[in-house]
Amino acid sequence: MKKFFLPALWVLFYLPGCKQSQSCDYPYQEVPFTCVTLKDNFWMPRVETCCRITLPHIFEQCRQTGRIDNFLIAAGKKTAPLTSFGFDDSDVYKMIEGAARCLALSRDTVLERAIDSLIDVVVAAQEEDGYLYTHGRATGMKRWKGERTGSHETYNLGHLMEAAVAYYQVTGKRKLLNAALKSADLLYTALGPGKADTIVPGHQEVEIGLIKLYRVTGQKKYLELARCLLDRRGTSSYAYAHEWESPVNHQDDRPVRQQYEAYGHAVRALYMYMAMTDVVALSKDTSYLSVLHRIWNNIVSSKVYITGGTGSSSAGEAFGAPYELPNATAYNETCAAIAFVMWNYRMFLLHGETKYMDVLEQTLYNSLLAGYAMNGKAFFYPNPLASDGVTPFNHGDCKRQSWFTCACCPSNLVRFIPSLGGYVYALRGDTLFVNLYAGNHAVIEWNGVSVTVSQVTEYPWRGNIQLTIDPATEMKASLALRIPGWAMNHPLPGNLYRYTDKADTLFNLAVNSLNTAYRWERGYAVITRKWNKGDFVDLVLQMPVRKIEAGEKVKADSGCLCLSRGPLVYCGEETDNPQLASLCLSREDIFVPEYRSDFLLPLWGLSGTAYRRNRAVPFRAIPYYAWGHRGCNAMKVWFNEKENRETAGKK
Numbered sequence: 001m002k003k004f005f006l007p008a009l010w011v012l013f014y015l016p017g018c019k020q021s022q023s024c025d026y027p028y029q030e031v032p033f034t035c036v037t038l039k040d041n042f043w044m045p046r047v048e049t050c051c052r053i054t055l056p057h058i059f060e061q062c063r064q065t066g067r068i069d070n071f072l073i074a075a076g077k078k079t080a081p082l083t084s085f086g087f088d089d090s091d092v093y094k095m096i097e098g099a100a101r102c103l104a105l106s107r108d109t110v111l112e113r114a115i116d117s118l119i120d121v122v123v124a125a126q127e128e129d130g131y132l133y134t135h136g137r138a139t140g141m142k143r144w145k146g147e148r149t150g151s152h153e154t155y156n157l158g159h160l161m162e163a164a165v166a167y168y169q170v171t172g173k174r175k176l177l178n179a180a181l182k183s184a185d186l187l188y189t190a191l192g193p194g195k196a197d198t199i200v201p202g203h204q205e206v207e208i209g210l211i212k213l214y215r216v217t218g219q220k221k222y223l224e225l226a227r228c229l230l231d232r233r234g235t236s237s238y239a240y241a242h243e244w245e246s247p248v249n250h251q252d253d254r255p256v257r258q259q260y261e262a263y264g265h266a267v268r269a270l271y272m273y274m275a276m277t278d279v280v281a282l283s284k285d286t287s288y289l290s291v292l293h294r295i296w297n298n299i300v301s302s303k304v305y306i307t308g309g310t311g312s313s314s315a316g317e318a319f320g321a322p323y324e325l326p327n328a329t330a331y332n333e334t335c336a337a338i339a340f341v342m343w344n345y346r347m348f349l350l351h352g353e354t355k356y357m358d359v360l361e362q363t364l365y366n367s368l369l370a371g372y373a374m375n376g377k378a379f380f381y382p383n384p385l386a387s388d389g390v391t392p393f394n395h396g397d398c399k400r401q402s403w404f405t406c407a408c409c410p411s412n413l414v415r416f417i418p419s420l421g422g423y424v425y426a427l428r429g430d431t432l433f434v435n436l437y438a439g440n441h442a443v444i445e446w447n448g449v450s451v452t453v454s455q456v457t458e459y460p461w462r463g464n465i466q467l468t469i470d471p472a473t474e475m476k477a478s479l480a481l482r483i484p485g486w487a488m489n490h491p492l493p494g495n496l497y498r499y500t501d502k503a504d505t506l507f508n509l510a511v512n513s514l515n516t517a518y519r520w521e522r523g524y525a526v527i528t529r530k531w532n533k534g535d536f537v538d539l540v541l542q543m544p545v546r547k548i549e550a551g552e553k554v555k556a557d558s559g560c561l562c563l564s565r566g567p568l569v570y571c572g573e574e575t576d577n578p579q580l581a582s583l584c585l586s587r588e589d590i591f592v593p594e595y596r597s598d599f600l601l602p603l604w605g606l607s608g609t610a611y612r613r614n615r616a617v618p619f620r621a622i623p624y625y626a627w628g629h630r631g632c633n634a635m636k637v638w639f640n641e642k643e644n645r646e647t648a649g650k651k
């Protein structure tokens with residue numbers, strides 16, 4: 001048996017438990033989720049549900065559907081038919097990544113043993129030279145040639161790399177990481193600089209995995225390979241048989257630096273932008289930067305729903321044309337919401353501007369969360385903004401399903417949800433940034449001092465947030481509080497949507513109960529002072545119920561209103577509102593929060609008045625994320641405005 005060679009850098013980058021990265025790559029550094037213990041009633045139950053219910057559910061689905069058997073078949077240990085899709089390997093990897101996150105939150109020896117055994121099964125399917133792709137090994141197909149027609153060999157490898165890094169960082173175990181590195185080395189030899197220059201990944205993802213390998217090993221060749229694969233896009237032409245194989249759908253019709261808008265398959269595109277952002281941060285080469293800004297602006301100014309959903313078209317799971325934002329047929333894949341959150345976080349880590357966190361928050365609380373049922377065992381793949389309660393929009397059903405033949409979304413949620421605490425705080429120099437508001441207890445190495453930061457809040461139901469700052473010793477430092485765009489009269493950056501009213505100052509800030517001086521920096525209210533044990537900061541964000549209308553170019557929402565409160569978008573369901581389709585709203589009416597205990601997780605809905613043929617009727621709204629929990633049900637986010645009912649046409 002070969003002895004494992006341990007490069008010196010590994011000791012530096014191995015981050016068991018709660019430690020912050022020593023390597024300065026992004027200018028803003030996240031405070032890892034392992035440093036932040038959620039203690040709230042909104043996210044903590046979901047993280048617990050994810051680890052306790054969703055993770056075992058997905059493990060079982062991977063087992064029952066034959067995804068784990070694929071590895072045994074490839075290793076010659078079992079004879080059975082393979083599953084339908086080449087990318088099914090990735091669900092197993094994403095599940096391992098989710099398990100790593102859950103183990104980081106709570107070390108569970110039974111789970112760890114199960115994952116260790118699963119890793120043995122995975123690694124046994126790897127070929128001698130590092131090739132790991134169950135469908136390829138089992139069928140003997142030609143390597144890499146299928147990337148353009150949907151083999152997903154490199155997509156699987158990307159998720160293998162991400163899972164391997166996550167599992168290594170939590171457990172210190174290297175078996176899966178060694179396998180991932182072996183695959184990466186093979187990929188470098190097969191498709192690296194100067195090799196096989198007609199092949200690019202068919203579904204971007206491996207670039208992200210390679211960059212994670214670079215960050216954990218310090219070996220530049222992985223970053224170099226990621227960059228080579230990005231730069232190779234759009235440099236060759238090839239014949240294709242089906243529209244979904246077209247280079248446009250793959251963002252491979254032109255070099256990435258010549259891409260001017262978000263187009264093609266949304267998840268592929270967003271994973272590509274994530275990798276490009278990583279390259280800018282890690283290589284200090286800013287040549288992708290103008291592309292990223294251009295595309296981000298293109299999305300927020302013409303291709304995003306009020307829920308933060310993106311990728312409006314079910315044809316090719318793709319971005320639509322500018323302002324093509326239909327409601328009932330909106331695709332808005334849950335994976336696209338996850339990717340949009342992850343990309344916006346990278347853009348924040350690069351630039352330190354609140355606008356990226358505003359988009360992240362809107363997507364997180366609305367389009368992303370809608371994909372995940374409160375019981376942790378049912379999922380939406382698309383996330384439309386209207387449903388007639390009958391059309392089976394969710395891959396054959398009109399309610400959430402416990403699994404899909406193409407199961408990317410459930411396994412993506414299981415790796416994302418447990419990492420939520422990592423989006424709350426970030427650091428740069430002597431400044432601690434508070435990006436999300438959620439009750440938690442964090443221990444943070446801030447400005448060279450160990451500081452316990454506690455956040456008490458009932459966000460998103462109430463906007464009162466109290467932060468207690470407990471430094472080990474007195475410390476002069478800055479605290480930057482994100483004042484959300486919704487509290488500054490902007491429902492989302494980009495001017496696609498606007499509030500129907502103008503509110504005055506919607507926040508107040510105090511330290512130790514005294515109003516405090518602060519300065520504005522990139523959307524943050526920054527307080528610089530000497531912090532002492534027990535200092536507390538009160539941020540009060542007013543959360544009135546507000547109505548939103550879309551800009552004139554969004555034809556699907558023309559003459560319509562939607563309801564919002566804080567970061568939450570609301571919808572109406574037929575169960576609460578008979579003959580939902582015929583209801584209108586008035587911009588003058590007042591809506592009030594209404595406590596609802598008839599859901600698995602309690603929530604605050606809204607109650608007020610709607611109109612049917614100009615007759616007032618009682619109206620109840622619930623947060624958009626909560627729709628579809630009571631069976632197939634008609635739902636709407638946008639309602640015709642009362643006065644415009646005659647002219648607005650059918651929505």
Ligand SMILES: [Zn+2]
Binds near residue numbers: 333335336381410
């Ligand atoms: Zn998906």
